[in-house]
Amino acid sequence: MNKKMPTITVEFQPTGRRIDIEHGETLLHTAQLAGTDLVAACSGIGICGTCLVRVVSGETTLPTLSELDLLDSEKIKAGYRLACQCIPLSDTRVEVPPESLPAGQKLQLEGWGGEIKLVPAISAIDLFLSPPTLHDLKSDYTRLKDALKQLGLKDLSADYQVLTSMSERIRNQNWSLRVAIRSSTETGQIVNILPANSGIFGLAVDIGSTKLAIYLVNLETGATVAQKGVANPQISFGEDVISRIAFANKGIKNRELLQKRLIEILNQSIIELCQSSNCTPEQIVEAVLVGNTAIHHLVTFLPVQQLGAAPYVAAISDPLELRARDLGLNIAPGALVYFPAIIAGYVGADHTSALLATRFSQSNRIRVLIDIGTNTEISLGIGEKIYSCSTASGPAFEGAHIHDGMRAAPGAIEKVQLTSEQCKVVTVGGIPPVGICGTGVLQAISELLRNEIITPQGTLRKNCPGVRFQDGRGGEYLLVPAAQTGHGRDIVITRKDINEIQLAKGAIRAGIEILLSHGGISSEEVEEWVIAGAFGTYLNLESAIQIGMFPKVPLDRFHQVGNAAGTGAKQMLLSLDERSAATQITQRVEYIELTIYPDFTQQFVKHMNFDIE
């Protein structure tokens, strides 16, 4: 290839698309080239303001007059720009706010819900108080407590914030009330005073490194009334948790920023969820948040520095109950947020939650749970014992570090079928492809293997149709030619992409093999393989076995359960029994640190190869 002018790399979040461009291109054009669709209602002449983006890092041209016209100074100070006006001058990272994207990303939300008994932390009591008269001068609070005492609820206290608005509320509601009481402790506490007949709701959140799954749950029926998937805004401060820890290590301000951005998106999502369900954030009287250990610590203001260096220990691993308002979460004034117990520095409360949802509390079968993400957590349950480990599978399955990789947004190739005649692809949203997401890459590589286009070592075979060697870097396979793509450029699988998948699946398989050998059993003896997480739910099992990521066992032993961590969070929201079951699970876990496990390197290297059985 001929040498061109020096190029600039622009990265778009949250789609994860990266692209090299020449100097002088606007961000809008760059986004279009990269296949990241921005809404540009005026088609880029700088008058509508719909292509709003935020420049997170990198140098750009100064705001134009159109931008100064359309954006207020606050926004400009915060890095907001109009993509059609802004030209990057150096490598640039750009955050695309949800409103600037035409369609939501495909975020996986369904979990494996099982029937659970409702044992909520909050009960709602309906009351009618007789108003005070000149002959009945009891204070409002005493009046309320007396009424509750008559119902057998003694020794109640009320959250201070509830008290400050109590008198006004009681009168506004004509003395007819619904009182939300938290009774998990010996002495109950009033967490909110609501209008009569108000429903009470809970919030369950699974905070992943790249995305959040948020559920609004009716606490009286147990039904999920609304749910939402949003990108984790912390991604602008680092793709993986280690880089976010490094960012947090630079100062307390950074730590506050990471916390604040996350709470902001939660508060915004809460408003949207409530609007769609005809309720108010006031009616949300309890929340359960789960996430990996680093995310958990960042949300709760716990220190993360010690998580960034060996031996990677958590500050606190016990379950936590914190006041929502102390975290900045705008729900009922006295509401608490429950954070379940943590297993280890890199096996967090999200895994505890996933183990709960997939019934590892019952110990009668030999089972494996694999939750695939940037870090993949694996657990093996044998009788009373649970062995857990975490393995650095990297972001390849999220579409990062892959030549044409992207997240599962519209236009991402998610399925690939290869025959000697043709290559068929299916994209998210069924539109012309602009990149490939994790499930697509996995299936593409498995298809290339099956058709013997790549060797068991991962090398592309010369002289195979579609294989080309242009720049002496291991070659590439042409998946979709430019004429059929949405952005007019070829979509390829490179030798380096194959290697990224080799590293990822080698790490996962090594983790599996070490747990099995530590537990003294073989893969055939495992009765059930539970695969959790968004990527895990959409992945093609046959492909995963073909490339050797999972052992070759009958397909009916696999269960792809979706967002188990989110489901577990909902269960803990609905039942105090589930919370104690989760705590008990963590007490049964033996954590295994893979990086110092004697056999790890050997297993890792062995399973980087593709074994064609």
Add this chain to the structure above:
Amino acid sequence: MNEILRAIYSSIIDGEQKVTTAKVQEALDQGTEPSAILNEGMVAAMAEVGKLFEEGEYFVPEMLVAARAMQSGLAMLKPYLVKADVKSSGKVVAGTVKGDLHDIGKNLVCMMLEGSAFEVIDLGSDVDPDKFVEAVHQTNADIVAMSALLTTTMPNMKVTIEALKAAGLRDKVKVLVGGAPLTQQYANEIGADGYAPDASRAVATAKSLIAA
């Protein structure tokens, strides 16, 4: 190159550990010069492996199996090299920095260096700055090679460099750094003498540091 050296050479490139050890034994039995086995068999093979890596033909797995094969042959050859007083390319103290347990990349660098006739003192992972200093003291090393795989642990490279300065050793050794989150810019910032993005180029950089 004679037949047996060629067999050693290709067995290393193909990562056939058993063939390598058998052929090294055979070569020694035949009375082949240890330095010829080292240079024409092993060093040449690892140079080819490095070239294949840089061209994208080989990736980490192939490199690791090749390096393993080379290392097992080298272990057999070592006593003979000592006896024949074959000079090493230089002495390297290597380790993954404090707080970091990742050692695959570091091990690969160590093996590639050995495959280029360097003498390597591997301190392992999670290595305290003082341990680097002590090792440089004791061995009179030419190069300190540090690895870090985490953004959170790479600042410990600078801490180690400061410890070398404080011990008055900084002028006596060259510092080579590498690892996934590192860049040339970062290496410059912390005052390292060399940076290598991968194991193959670590060898080239180590050689140029010795020559400088």
